[in-house]
Amino acid sequence: MSKSKRLMELMMTVNRMRKFTVKELAREFGVSPRTILRDLQELSELGVPLYSEVGPHGGYQVLKERVLPPIAFTEEEAVALFFASHALRHYRYLPFRSESASALSKFYHYMPGDVRDRIDEMKNRVDFRTPARQAEFPFLSELLDAAVRQRVLRIDYASREGESCRDIQPVGIYASHGLWYCPAYCFLRREIRLFRCDRIKGAREADAAMKPVDLNGIHLDNWESLDPAEREWVHLVAELGPEAIPRCEDELGRRMTIHVREDGSGWLNADIPRSELPYFARFFIGLGADASVGSPPELTDLIRRMLRELLERYEGKSN
Amino acid sequence: MSKSKRLMELMMTVNRMRKFTVKELAREFGVSPRTILRDLQELSELGVPLYSEVGPHGGYQVLKERVLPPIAFTEEEAVALFFASHALRHYRYLPFRSESASALSKFYHYMPGDVRDRIDEMKNRVDFRTPARQAEFPFLSELLDAAVRQRVLRIDYASREGESCRDIQPVGIYASHGLWYCPAYCFLRREIRLFRCDRIKGAREADAAMKPVDLNGIHLDNWESLDPAEREWVHLVAELGPEAIPRCEDELGRRMTIHVREDGSGWLNADIPRSELPYFARFFIGLGADASVGSPPELTDLIRRMLRELLERYEGKSN
DNA sequence: ATAATAGTGACAATCGTTGTCATGATCGAA
DNA sequence: TTCGATCATGACAACGATTGTCACTATTAT
Incomplete structure (x- = not known):
């Protein structure tokens, strides 16, 4: 094998092994230890962070910042x-x-x-914009680490109702519109819930007594479908003007399909949990004249009620 | 110089020169042409896409997919x-x-x-979500290319008022919430306007007669501030509940500062163009009870009017 | 035709690489 | 303490890879 190829393979090998002795490598590559020593010195000069210790149980180590084999990109x-x-x-x-x-x-x-x-x-001519946020997300690495290693975390969570302390086991983290979210199994509620990472004010390893649940097979792409079946569903029908389509894709795109007609208008036809009616009411109010809800009646009722309340507020103010 | 070093430098050199002869390289590297030929063959085997032509004015060329010097990443x-x-x-x-x-x-x-x-x-444990869109953006490369090379494009644009054909000179393109936008100098309106790329139904080089305007110094980070001064401004004051903050950051974050108090609530205090009052009215209606507009009166009036209209629609429907 | 270019094969001179050996230094364990 | 495992370095001869030279072919623009 030519020297340069050996160096490449050596780089991959030491990256794989992390810890090794000169003799081992010499055997593995079928060359003398002297050659390996020379090679390792070259790797070192090329930037591979090697560290050696003499004595029994000594040997070479690659420091944690491993260097990958160089990749040639077009x-x-x-x-x-x-x-x-x-x-x-x-x-x-x-x-x-x-x-x-x-x-x-x-x-x-x-x-x-x-x-x-x-x-x-x-x-300055291509960009992917994300809304700038003032919120702080100091524990992203911890949450991700816990998700990968399937560990339980004890977090301080500031929800609307006040600050609470709970044990969670993260499924993963994702950013959406510049905010970070963390779906996680909540040991308090005994189900998977979605946490907003900026409301997590503290995070540390939970008690060793907390046994992780088995979240293998549950990840960011499928946790939403694992919703508990306890919910009560109502059927939503809404008509959408062309202007409303992008906003629906934005907020509802991943929960339901949005049907689009040739002329740019479209409609919604999906089941939604009754508990989320307030959310939908507000959402459709926000769409203004570009959307009109046909069903369920509970939703149209709620929309009317909310509109009246708002109207009162603004009429009170101006008078 | 060792062979491997020479090969590296050779790779960089041919990438820089694009077109060259064996003799040139031999002189440059101080080795014989024979050696260069052998080296070039090796580079070829390593994946550098070389192409050669014999005869006078012949020589070597690197095909367009250039290979960069390998970069080692941790x-x-x-x-x-x-x-x-x-x-x-x-x-x-x-x-x-x-x-x-x-x-x-x-x-x-x-x-x-x-x-x-x-x-x-x-x-499956980290993700950056972007709303999935049904809209199509077939001309992104053309727009970007025109922006970089400062060329004028003739586009077919489907605005609300119908399809029109206009000459534009793109400043750049950017994605926001999964949609692509293109600020561009519009030769029809004689000012910089924002185009939605999914409404661009066709794009081709404009007439050679169209002389590009000078957009040096204008790019994605500053075009918005170059707004024509013709506008009339009104002063917006609004009070925001904690729930409204993220949505304001999302939609207004890049146009005005959002003030946040210790307790999570906040307020807005900014000048807005009068022509955008309908947009703001709808936006604040969408925030529901989490926001309340204090000024300008035109805006609160408009909000009231829009609320009444909506209410009529929904009351008409239920009866 | 001529000159400029790429491409190949052969060979000897040169240069780099390798293995061996000797030597030293450090460290842990017996 | 001594011993053995380990890294570290230098010297040198044997070997192998690289290089330059030369002779030759092939293609093509002028």
Whole structure:
């Protein structure tokens, strides 16, 4: 095997093993320990963070910031990748903020001048906007870590009703419209609930006594469908004007299908839980004249009531 | 210089030059042409897409998909980068869709097994959601290209009033809530306007007679502030409940500052163009009891009127 | 035709790589 | 303490890879 190939494979191998001795590698690669030593020194010079300890039980170690085998990207791929991480800059909080920034600058730095020029030209001409939020999300890494390792966390949660302390086991975290959410099994309610991460004011490992529940097979793509069946459902029918379609896709897109006609208008036809009627009432009021609810009657009633209340407020004020 | 170093530099050099002859390179690197030929063959085998033509004015060329010098990422950086481009998968339309996908799979493919495992574990546990849209955005690349190269495009635009044909010069494109927008200088209105990309039904190079205007210095970050001064402004004051804050940040965050008090409530205090009163009226109606507008009177009047209309509609229906 | 270019094969000179050996240093365990 | 496991370094000869040179072919624009 040629030296350069051996170096590549060596890099992958040490990344895989994390801890190893010179002899081991020499056997594995069929070369002498002396050669391996020379190779390791070269890897070191190439930036692989190696650390060695002498003595029995000593050996080599790769420090935690492992270096991946270099990947060659085409120019187009690099540009795409650049803008992908560029898009994340709008997030003040990320589970891996600093890494994302350093990857971005590494990219930028290593690129040949003319590609950099091209990126510079495009930088201010493509963007993925995310609403800027004042809310703080200090525990994203902890929540994600707990989700991956299936651990229970004890959190301080500031809900509308006041601050409470509860044990949860996160399913995962996701950002939507610039806010972070965390669906998690709540040991208090004994079901999966959605938490807003900015309301989580504290998070630490729960008591060892708290046994994790089995959330294998439950993840971000399917937890919503695992809703408890206790709910009572009512049937929603609404007619949508063209202006209303995007707003419905925005807020309801993942819960129901939005039917669109040729002329741009559309309609909704779906079952919704009775408990969410207030939410829907307010939502359709917000759509104004672009939407009109046909059913259920409970919803139209509620809309009327809410409209009257609002109207009273605004009439009271002006008089 | 060692062979491997020379190969690296060669890769960068050919990427920079795009077109070159063997002799040139031989001179530049101080080796014989024979060696360069051997090196180029190796680069070729390593995936650099080289193409050669014999004869006078012949020579080597790098095909358009240039390969960048390999960049070594740490594990954490790779994970961050992976999730950045993972986040883009929600977009059905992107100005560089296929490249983004191939970069993602290249990443995944070249990663050592255990990092891949780690990513697999996290894949379903972190997400950046974007509303799924049915709208189509077929001309993103064309718009972006025109923005970068400062070209004029002739587009077919389907606005509320019907389809029209106009010449525009894009400032850039951006995605917000899953929809793509394109601020552009409109030669019809003679000012910068915001176009929704899904309403652009056709796009092609405009007449050569259309002279591009100078949009240097105007880009996505500043075009909004270049609004024509013709507008009439009114002063908005509104009181916000805690629930209303996120929705205001979402929709108004980039136009005005949202003041937040200790207790979670907040207020708005900003100038808005009179022409947008209907938009604001509807917006505050959508906030329901969580917001109340104090001023301007025109706005509260409008809100009252709209509420009455809505109420009539819903009362008419139920009777 | 001519000149400019790529492409290949052969060979010897050169240079880099490897294994072996000797030596040293450090550390943990017996 | 001594012993063995480990990293670390230097010297050198054997080996193998790389390089330059030369001779030759093939293609093409002028």
